[in-house]
Amino acid sequence: MKHAVLILGALIVILPFYVMTSYSLKSPREIETNTGGFFGAQEPMVNEYCVKLGNPREACVETPFIFNYTQAFKKAPLLRYLLNGVIVTASIFFIQVLIALPCAYALSKLRFRGREFVFSMVLFCLLIPVHAIALPLYVMLGKAGLTNTYAALIIPWTISVFGIFLMRQFFMTVPDDLIDAARMDGMTEFGIIWKVMLPTAIPALLAFAIFSVVAHWNDYFWPRIVITGDRDLYTPPLGMREFKGDADGSIWGPMMATATIIVTPLIVAFLLAQKRFIEGITLTGMK
């Protein structure tokens, strides 16, 4: 009985993934008539667009799933979008760590006047969701002439107060002896952060990496706002939306192929390292 309920739930959860994968493999005719099973019959089909370009029909025969996936890359610069996604998510994570680790170290292990004040500032900033203040940020970036640049995609996310908070909590548990020993060896405070603290923080950092990468690879709202028109800067979700914008009905196959390509990297990574991912995504639960 319990399993029946759980299986029913699982079927509903999986339904769109099934539709997406299956239709990315089928020919337009099979999509229209809802035939062909999961994989489609893969009968050779005629690429009408290729015929319209003046090629003879025989030269335009293709296998449906190859047609869908090649169209996904041909109709739009999907490869470029994916590359942009990697550049943006990687830069964001890299800068977040670069800013957050020293701050977290200072807040947990160094004594200086105003430390409590800085920490309460971090706690205050935790209240502000960056998406909510998108409009003023957009005005500021516009005034600085930065809209439609990589900088606009990256800058608002360079400060992760959550990252600072998380790493500070983690550093509090690192014994002071470890740091004192490093100081005895003549290490600078700056060196301690990267050579002593960073290695001990790998598990926490990995969880934070997953949290950050998933959020920014999948983010649609922010790119939608600051990137207007310049296709070369589109991130994968934005490219997917654009694809839908000029879809003409017969394009569902390639569109589902695009969706599959965008969604697959994180899903595969998740399936390979489930424990770590669930830990990372639910990190916010530690607040």
Add this chain to the structure above:
Amino acid sequence: MSAYRANAGYWFVAPAIILMIVILIVPVGIAAFLSFTDYALGNQGFEWIGLKNYENIVTRSSYNKMIWASVTYVLVVVPVSIGLGLGAALLINSVKRFGDVYKTIYFLPVMAALLAMAIVWEFSLHPSLGMVNKTLTSLCGSWVEGFFSWAWLPWADPANSWYAHGCKNGFPLWFGDKNYTMGTVAFIGIWQAFGFNMVLYLAGLTSVPRELYQAADMDGADTAWDRFRLVTWPMLGPTTVFVVTITTIRSFQVFDTVEAITDGGPSKSTYVMMYAIYEKGVQQNLMGVGSAITIAFLAFVLILTMGQRYLVERRVHYS
């Protein structure tokens, strides 16, 4: 020596402080400031118009619809996704086998780009091509119609049931009919969010001490419902407070599904706040109104989070 360290401390926090001020605190101030003006990007100056923008939000029907849409969405998605999350966690915790498999499957939507999945859902629910309506139609006249038109209930009128109606007059245009659109968008929100809540509840369940169940047992809590009511639910108090807060804040921020599928329509039934900010501010360049909505939004979030912190400090459990 400690002076050197204190100095290093200032250097280490300086970049973070500057960014916090420039990226998080100053924008809130700018939004507050602009919300009293009629500023538009590209204009040289602006007029000071006092509370006019806020007045509009309160009085104009399109903004009333906006608040209504956001609140409806939140009031549907939060309880249902939390209920389903808790239910799934309890069920998974109680089965002996395949628990991990269900957990993995339920968590998949959390990982997938919502925008892409929204488009897939839109396609699945397409009135003529979509899988859902096709399947519903193909089952008309079969036992499934009989079952879901409640023909087996003596007091029901199968000919007037939802399913029979759909078989005769066609199934709903999920995203074209304003009676269904909000529900369908909320359904996608629930589909995406409940796995996340489930995982938080599973983590919460592991921290419930076994002895408490034994103690409850001795005190005469025999049924599963008693055990849940007396032990599990109170012990999950802190988790619930957190889950409610984060789900509410996230639901208020819904944007992807609305922008990709409905554009706030039909007749503003899904005109949620984030979409309104985007439409007014970015598309129509009405920064004043957009900023006023932003401030209202931040106020909502602030109240919620303050409420959460208050409850956490009161330690919402009985141990």
